[in-house]
Structures are given as C-alpha cells and as structure tokens.
Amino acid sequence: DQQVKQNSPSLSVQEGRISILNCDYTNSMFDYFLWYKKYPAEGPTFLISISSIKDKNEDGRFTVFLNKSAKHLSLHIVPSQPGDSAVYFCAASGGATNKLIFGTGTLLAVQP
Amino acid sequence: KAGVTQTPRYLIKTRGQQVTLSCSPISGHRSVSWYQQTPGQGLQFLFEYFSETQRNKGNFPGRFSGRQFSNSRSEMNVSTLELGDSALYLCASSLGYKSNEQFFGPGTRLTVL
Numbered sequence: 001d002q003q004v005k006q007n008s009p010s011l012s013v014q015e016g017r018i019s020i021l022n023c024d025y026t027n028s029m030f031d032y033f034l035w036y037k038k039y040p041a042e043g044p045t046f047l048i049s050i051s052s053i054k055d056k057n058e059d060g061r062f063t064v065f066l067n068k069s070a071k072h073l074s075l076h077i078v079p080s081q082p083g084d085s086a087v088y089f090c091a092a093s094g095g096a097t098n099k100l101i102f103g104t105g106t107l108l109a110v111q112p
Numbered sequence: 113k114a115g116v117t118q119t120p121r122y123l124i125k126t127r128g129q130q131v132t133l134s135c136s137p138i139s140g141h142r143s144v145s146w147y148q149q150t151p152g153q154g155l156q157f158l159f160e161y162f163s164e165t166q167r168n169k170g171n172f173p174g175r176f177s178g179r180q181f182s183n184s185r186s187e188m189n190v191s192t193l194e195l196g197d198s199a200l201y202l203c204a205s206s207l208g209y210k211s212n213e214q215f216f217g218p219g220t221r222l223t224v225l
Contacts, residue, residue: 032210032212034212034213034214036216041200041219041221042218042219043116043118043202043216043217043218043219044155044202044216045216046213046214046215046216049212049213051212089155091155093210096209096210097160097167097168097209097210098143098145098160098162098168098204098206098209098210098211098214099145099157099160099168099170100145100147100155100157100204100214101157102147102154102155102156103154104154105154
C-alpha cells in the first residue's frame with residue numbers, strides 16, 4: 001500500500017525555468033510533509049517542509065504548496081539551476097512520531 | 113555545527129554474519145530514526161528512538177534491532193545476514209519526537225555476499 005506517491009519518475013527542465021515536482025498521499029492522518037534532495041550513495045538533504053495547517057511555505061528558490069482536499073503537494077523550484085539535478089523525494093509523517101513515509105522519488109534533470 | 117555521522121561508510125559481509133552500524137546525531141538532537149534504501153523498495157522506515165526508548169518500529173523481521181544510548185548515539189544490528197539485506201542504511205536526526213525537520217547522515221552501504 002503506497003501511501004505517498006510520486007507519479008513522475010523523471011522530469012527534465014531548462015535552466016532558469018520553473019521545476020514543479022508533484023506528490024500525492026492517501027492517509028488523511030499525515031500532518032507534516034517534507035521534501036528531500038538526494039544524490040546516489042548519499043543521504044537525503046532536507047529542503048523544506050510544511051505543516052498541514054498551512055497551504056504554502058517558501059524558502060528561497062523553493063516553495064511547497066499543500067492542497068489538503070486533493071491530498072496533493074508540490075515543490076516549485078524557481079529558477080532551476082543545473083546543480084538542482086538530483087532525485088527528489090517527498091515524505092510524510094502523522095501523529096506523535098518522526099516516522100517518515102517516503103514517495104518513490106522523481107529524478108530532476110536541469111539542462112544548461 | 114557538525115552534521116549526522118554514520119560509521120562505517122562501507123561494509124562487506126557474508127551471509128549468516130551479523131553487523132552493527134553506528135549513528136551520531138546532531139549535537140542536541142534527541143531523536144534518531146533508521147531507514148533502509150534499496151532499488152526495489154525505496155526508502156523504508158526501520159525504527160525510531162527518542163531518549164533511549166524505541167517509539168516506533170517498521171515492518172522488518174526481528175533480525176533487525178537497534179538501541180539508543182544516553183548521549184543520543186544509536187546503533188542498529190542485523191543478525192544472520194541475508195543477500196537481500198544489501199542496502200544503504202540511513203540514519204536521521206531530529207530535535208524532538210515530533211519535528212518538522214529531520215537531517216540525514218551519509219549512510220552506510222552494506223553489501224552481503
């Protein structure tokens with residue numbers, strides 16, 4: 001049972017344009033959502049998070065949007081840079097725990 | 113501020129052996145979680161510790177165990193290794209037992225031959 005889904009395995013974007021990565025979830029008990037960037041054979045790097053009481057959180061070039069009614073969140077990267085090329089994971093947690101349920105990841109390639 | 117450290121970074125074992133992996137969280141962080149990453153199953157939760165107590169456990173066999181010490185450092189142990197245990201084992205550190213930020217270490221790459 002995949003509670004967190006990233007339906008796009010890959011995404012290619014031109015440098016300077018917007019990258020939009022999407023994530024859907026099924027468990028309405030999730031109350032925190034996090035995005036991570038990951039390179040092969042390294043640990044995930046925390047990017048940004050959002051609480052379920054908000055619908056938007058912004059940090060520099062990264063903005064996360066949460067649509068609770070649709071059980072959907074997205075990560076916007078503007079402007080995209082070649083160094084952003086990596087696998088991006090969304091993750092969710094719910095209740096009094098730090099346990100994260102991860103999506104399957106989206107490989108972002110930013111073309112110069 | 114130093115990040116999360118994991119030792120060793122690489123490990124090669126044979127089937128039937130056991131292994132212990134170590135994680136030192138960020139200074140001041142009291143929660144440590146462990147994850148397994150494999151190509152087939154993605155990132156899967158193993159266990160979570162806070163103040164030396166296991167708060168949550170993932171769906172893994174009893175061969176996988178862990179503990180946390182009073183200085184928040186954590187170890188995980190896998191006994192009777194199987195080929196399928198080959199994976200990247202990741203440790204995540206956070207301040208409390210419900211944190212909106214969790215920071216991962218570089219991982220330990222375990223290969224079982």
